[in-house]
Amino acid sequence: MKPFGSSIFQLLEKHPFFVSLSKEHLKILAGCGKNLHFQAGTFLAREGDPAAHFFVIRKGRVSVEIANPPAGTIAVQSLDESEIVGWSWLYPPHVWQFDVCATQETSVISLDGECLREKCEQNHELGFQLMKAFSRIMTRRLAATRLQLLQVYGASHD
Amino acid sequence: MIELGRSAAWLPEVCVVTDVCRENKSTVTLELENSSSEPHSQPLAGQFHMLYAFGVGEIPVSFSRIESDKVAHTVREVGAVSKAIAALKPGASLGVRGPFGNSWSVSAKEHKHIVLIAGGLGLAPLRPLIERLWQESRKYEQILLLIGSRDPQSMLFTDDVTRWRTRIEVRRSVDSCQFRNRGDDWNESVGFVHTLLDRESELSKDTAAFICGPEIMMRHCAERLVELGVNSRQISLSLERNMKCGIGLCGHCQFGPDFLCKQGPIGNYHNLRPRLRIREF
Numbered sequence: 001m002k003p004f005g006s007s008i009f010q011l012l013e014k015h016p017f018f019v020s021l022s023k024e025h026l027k028i029l030a031g032c033g034k035n036l037h038f039q040a041g042t043f044l045a046r047e048g049d050p051a052a053h054f055f056v057i058r059k060g061r062v063s064v065e066i067a068n069p070p071a072g073t074i075a076v077q078s079l080d081e082s083e084i085v086g087w088s089w090l091y092p093p094h095v096w097q098f099d100v101c102a103t104q105e106t107s108v109i110s111l112d113g114e115c116l117r118e119k120c121e122q123n124h125e126l127g128f129q130l131m132k133a134f135s136r137i138m139t140r141r142l143a144a145t146r147l148q149l150l151q152v153y154g155a156s157h158d
Numbered sequence: 159m160i161e162l163g164r165s166a167a168w169l170p171e172v173c174v175v176t177d178v179c180r181e182n183k184s185t186v187t188l189e190l191e192n193s194s195s196e197p198h199s200q201p202l203a204g205q206f207h208m209l210y211a212f213g214v215g216e217i218p219v220s221f222s223r224i225e226s227d228k229v230a231h232t233v234r235e236v237g238a239v240s241k242a243i244a245a246l247k248p249g250a251s252l253g254v255r256g257p258f259g260n261s262w263s264v265s266a267k268e269h270k271h272i273v274l275i276a277g278g279l280g281l282a283p284l285r286p287l288i289e290r291l292w293q294e295s296r297k298y299e300q301i302l303l304l305i306g307s308r309d310p311q312s313m314l315f316t317d318d319v320t321r322w323r324t325r326i327e328v329r330r331s332v333d334s335c336q337f338r339n340r341g342d343d344w345n346e347s348v349g350f351v352h353t354l355l356d357r358e359s360e361l362s363k364d365t366a367a368f369i370c371g372p373e374i375m376m377r378h379c380a381e382r383l384v385e386l387g388v389n390s391r392q393i394s395l396s397l398e399r400n401m402k403c404g405i406g407l408c409g410h411c412q413f414g415p416d417f418l419c420k421q422g423p424i425g426n427y428h429n430l431r432p433r434l435r436i437r438e439f
Binding site: 077 | 234236277278279306307308312331333334335336337338339340341343344345346347348349350352353356357359371372374375378
């Protein structure tokens, strides 16, 4: 992975996920961010590793997946442009619960979760706004996952 | 509403299966001669036939392809009748009544943006509409087709999807995806089909949406479309109940004040929404 130049602040300011954050908060976030690029097939995160970052996808697609040896790998969700990847940085034990792999060439803003946790402890308004933003995503994804588990399309054909 | 003659409504016509295509392990498309000589009985996209497997029974099956000289029905093997129909070979005979029910309604004069959402076998009843929109794609500003399926192996009409992509934006998603080697994996989306709409922050007010699939899936997709600004009167769903007579007499497919075989199977979400919340329906 390699960084490439751009204004993180401007990118975050335009992103719907951060719409409720003030400019002051966005500056703090931008100070904890950097642009990264991942080739297809490379991992953004590995299950069990410390969750020190989260990602905003600028371009490309990632797969949230879990190893299922010896059968292979199970992909549980894909995330595309504009999606947020990872909330484990925010909640103890701050460990990735799944693998995250780029399935296409993917550009992201990587935000330093350890740095942000410290900032949130110092600035509770920032912490509250981030908690609210992540709760919205978690609620939406939980509901979608429940539907996904219902097997509404019938039994497996395997 | 198409008024059928007495014989077409009650007496199955014997049709010959001209071709059989296995779509996946449990789903088969049967091509039949289109023997309808009367203009009023030409099938429309969204309508269905009652297919009779001789000596076994009769089931409603939507048209998955409509051409001047042939029609196709896509059947999943789930019960005795569908298994008997799916086992038919070219040259075999099948009893056919219909066509019955209403049809998908779309007009390029009223709608410039079209969203079609298919879940599982729900792609089959939408396929004739997709073909029409594909042919008339220049009349529309945007046509977006979202397809959800259980897993990559269950995806239907994959050759058609490749062709549709030349003129229509197609996004596909599966609920479950397991692979052994990277590179063999499914390279499209994973997640419930309505998450394919997450990329849209808003949809045009002149959007017309057409949804077909399991009822739970249709409810959630319709709600998501409403959140994105689509008028609930412009969202069409194709419902399924226990169609028997096909002409609104027997009452088996009653859904509130409607008989789905006659007033349906297609209705708009604005009218259907309250009834979709009644568990007894």
